[in-house]
Amino acid sequence: MPSPFPGMNPCLEHPDFWPEVHNRLIVAIADSLTPEVRPKYEVAIEKRVYELNDTNTDSLLVGVPDLAVKRQSQTSERLPSERLQSESVPSNVAVAHSTTQKITVTLPLPEVVRQAYLEVREITTRSVVTVIEVLSPVNKRAGEGREIYLKKRQRVLGSLTNLVEIDLLRGWQPMPILGEDIQSDYRVLVSDQKHRPNAELYPFNLRDRLPSFSIPLRSEDVEPMLNLQELFTTIDDRAGYDYRINYENYLSELVPPLTESEQSWVQELLQQ
Incomplete structure (x- = not known):
């Protein structure tokens, strides 16, 4: 056809x-x-x-200081002190808590x-x-x-x-x-x-x-x-x-x- x-x-x-x-x-x-x-x-x-x-803004930039992981899509209820700490940093920075847990991130690998x-x-x-x-x-x-x-x-x-x-x-x-x-x-x-x-x-x-x-x-x-x-x-x-x-x-x-x-x-x- x-x-x-x-x-x-x-x-x-x-x-x-x-x-x-x-x-x-x-x-x-x-x-x-x-x-x-x-x-x-x-x-x-x-x-x-x-x-x-990869220049996608959702990705972590390798070798650039003070840039953290991809923004998490979900947030959980925090204590007042944690909310204050969270509000004092940019929204795209993952805050490390006392109990550190791994977070999966994406790196900008070269695309051939x-x-x-x-x-x-x-x-x-x-x-x-x-x-x-x-x-x-x-x-x-x-x-x-x-x-x-x-x-x-x-x-x-x-x-x-x-x-x-x-x-x-x-x-x-x-x-x-x-x-x-x-x-x-x-x-x-x-x-x-x-x-x-x-x-x-x-x-x-x-x-x-x-x-x-x-x-x-x-x-x-x-x-x-x-x-x-x-x-x-x-x-x-x-x-x-x-x-x-x-x-x-x-x-x-x-x-x-x-x-x-x-x-x-x-x-x-x-x-x-």
Whole structure:
């Protein structure tokens, strides 16, 4: 059964599905482009490794003095002297009593995130001609992961390498561009190094089909077209998302949530 959505299925942005969708899309793009660019180029799947520190405010920060354990969710009745002592310290500090008992705490261990991306390389010289990125939450969320990605993005934009950036996540701030403040749910950026600082932006929304666009190579090459909608339809069919997604559950957990208008539109689609 095909997807009820004309373009992007917002439920596939959910953490239960997105890592799989990301990997399937990377492989599908590589498989689609390889016959179009060989024998001059290869389309290689590369992996970037992020080691991120947990900055969740509910966690204990290692090595910082005067920070104590996670706030206890339940409090018990105390003697007046104990209440006075408790009120004299910050609420997130566990007070040690005369009879010390252990408390289970959570430490911010580094989180290792592996993310695949594509490089179109010239076979004879091994030089990277085009980088193709499919953004994930680690790239878009404010914090260390976004900073790492933006530094790599700037290195590519300052080089002779082309960049294709595919953003199929409605959440978080999109990657920066100069000029107009263009609002859209999703977007594809195609930066041909020959035309910088100008680039092609394909903004689209939940109700739209996914775009088709050309992949920049060298100036003397014919640029292959990438039909993103066709690839996504194939991925959706092969992965069997039609029977794996409980729309009632996942639509209520979307981040950001759908607007009232979008919710009505989605319900109409699901009833067809």
